[in-house]
Amino acid sequence: MSKFRNICWWLFFMAAAIGLQALTPGLDALAVGIIILLQERDYKNMLWLLPLFVLLQEGMGTRVFGGVIVWYAAIIVLFKLGRWLFEVENFIFIFLLSSCLGAAYYGVAWLMAPLQDIPFNVQDTLDKSLIQALFLPFAWRLLIATRHWTMYDEEK
Amino acid sequence: MTLRRILILAGVLLILFLGMYSWNQRTRTLDELAASVGLELSGAVLKAMRATEDVVSGFWERYFDLVGVREENERLKARLADLESRLLANGEDLAELKRLRALIQLPVDKSWRPLGARVLAGRMGPNAVLDSITISRGYATGGRPGTPLVTHLGLVGRVLRASAHTATALLLTDPGSRIAVFSQNSRAPGILTGQGTDRMLEVNFVQRDAGVKQGEVLITSGLDGKYPKGIPVARVLSVAPSDYTQFMAIYAEPLVDLHNLEEVLLLEPTGIAPPTDEPEGPPPVFVGPPLPPAAVTP
Numbered sequence: 001m002s003k004f005r006n007i008c009w010w011l012f013f014m015a016a017a018i019g020l021q022a023l024t025p026g027l028d029a030l031a032v033g034i035i036i037l038l039q040e041r042d043y044k045n046m047l048w049l050l051p052l053f054v055l056l057q058e059g060m061g062t063r064v065f066g067g068v069i070v071w072y073a074a075i076i077v078l079f080k081l082g083r084w085l086f087e088v089e090n091f092i093f094i095f096l097l098s099s100c101l102g103a104a105y106y107g108v109a110w111l112m113a114p115l116q117d118i119p120f121n122v123q124d125t126l127d128k129s130l131i132q133a134l135f136l137p138f139a140w141r142l143l144i145a146t147r148h149w150t151m152y153d154e155e156k
Numbered sequence: 157m158t159l160r161r162i163l164i165l166a167g168v169l170l171i172l173f174l175g176m177y178s179w180n181q182r183t184r185t186l187d188e189l190a191a192s193v194g195l196e197l198s199g200a201v202l203k204a205m206r207a208t209e210d211v212v213s214g215f216w217e218r219y220f221d222l223v224g225v226r227e228e229n230e231r232l233k234a235r236l237a238d239l240e241s242r243l244l245a246n247g248e249d250l251a252e253l254k255r256l257r258a259l260i261q262l263p264v265d266k267s268w269r270p271l272g273a274r275v276l277a278g279r280m281g282p283n284a285v286l287d288s289i290t291i292s293r294g295y296a297t298g299g300r301p302g303t304p305l306v307t308h309l310g311l312v313g314r315v316l317r318a319s320a321h322t323a324t325a326l327l328l329t330d331p332g333s334r335i336a337v338f339s340q341n342s343r344a345p346g347i348l349t350g351q352g353t354d355r356m357l358e359v360n361f362v363q364r365d366a367g368v369k370q371g372e373v374l375i376t377s378g379l380d381g382k383y384p385k386g387i388p389v390a391r392v393l394s395v396a397p398s399d400y401t402q403f404m405a406i407y408a409e410p411l412v413d414l415h416n417l418e419e420v421l422l423l424e425p426t427g428i429a430p431p432t433d434e435p436e437g438p439p440p441v442f443v444g445p446p447l448p449p450a451a452v453t454p
Contacts, residue, residue: 014201015201015205018197018198018201018202018280019201019202019205021277021280021281022202022205022276022277022278022280022290025278025279025280025284026279026281026282026284027281027282028281028282054190055189055190055193055194055197056193056194056197056198056281057194057281057282057283058186058187058190058194058283059190059191059192059193059194059195059196059197059198059319060194060195060198060280060281060283060284060290060324061280061281061282061283061284061285062279062283062284062285062286062288062316062317062324062326063283063284063285063286064177064180064181064187065177065180065186065187065190066173066176066177066180066186067282067283068281068282068283069173070173071282073169105282108282109282109285113285115177118285118286118331118332119331119352121352124352128282132282
């Protein structure tokens with residue numbers, strides 16, 4: 001895999017994700033990047049991308065620091081659990097994972113609201129969880145298709 | 157890995173997380189780090205995107221409108237389209253100029269300096285749970301936390317957290333927002349509280365004999381020391397005695413359309429004391445008991 005192309009791909013991904021998040025309140029467009037990193041077992045890039053994702057989301061947000069760490073930990077744990085049972089490249093796996101992540105999104109919001117004395121809006125959070133769950137499989141499919149660009153011809 | 161080890165690892169991670177969380181609650185170090193890195197980076201990306209959007213839309217209007225024009229009258233139609241596109245562009249500029257001119261006609265004194273800012277985005281990301289917007293000014297450019305935000309129609313909110321060149325502002329509709337207000341005609345004081353997006357604002361602690369009327373405008377009283385006095389905030393929708401408290405139950409709507417904000421003004425404190433309303437002419441004659449006789453010393 002071309003290192004330079006890979007870094008360019010991730011930078012472009014982050015810029016697009018920020019733009020998309022500006023258009024869709026509450027959506028985490030960077031979460032799909034973590035799933036791709038876990039699928040590719042690209043722990044070297046994860047070392048700098050994951051803290052950057054956390055800082056970006058915490059910086060853009062209005063909650064006290066910590067919520068995004070729990071949310072991204074939930075993504076990693078659910079992915080690792082799913083890996084025991086399914087083939088991770090499978091669309092069905094991603095679909096099931098995104099459904100679980102929709103529930104996790106709701107759970108994290110419910111958990112963090114009383115910790116910070118913020119009113120918890122059930123309807124609003126449910127809507128956002130649903131949008132997050134619907135977004136992930138399609139974004140994953142689209143991004144996986146573009147990942148081939150970062151590889152050398154012989155790797156393809 | 158055995159179940160026992162997994163449980164121990166989970167417990168250790170939980171303790172570490174709670175330790176980090178409570179340490180950050182006290183020191184706000186991680187919040188500041190996230191604001192300086194995350195908010196600044198996302199602000200830079202959004203500013204670049206907005207600039208590109210402006211260029212592309214300008215290019216689209218000026219060039220692609222001309223595609224399909226017949227060759228025999230190309231010159232005339234091109235000129236016409238060019239003039240039309242210029243007119244459109246000028247129309248947008250004029251509309252912007254009108255908005256900006258209206259923005260600077262605010263009832264604020266010398267103790268507040270107005271600074272224009274562009275709204276970059278609304279709520280962004282899973283962590284943005286409060287009613288907020290992202291603006292194109294940060295603590296280095298006049299958008300320090302606590303700075304009030306207004307438009308020519310009235311109050312918008314205040315800056316919640318800021319990086320060097322980007323800031324997140326809390327809107328007055330957020331349930332955590334509290335603003336000290338007066339009703340414009342009856343001068344009844346109260347506390348305006350947000351109740352969430354698309355929900356009415358609530359005015360608390362207004363006395364039953366206050367005489368607030370439906371349709372009356374609420375203005376900032378300045379008593380909280382956070383907002384300048386006299387900024388219009390909301391219009392009263394309903395007034396009734398409360399069933400649960402000794403005060404009135406008053407509901408209001410914001411004067412500003414918070415869904416369609418493009419530019420806002422930040423009111424930066426200048427540090428100059430506001431002018432006092434001193435009466436003109438000579439001081440009034442003292443009316444009171446006669447002065448005591450001067451003490452005579454032997």
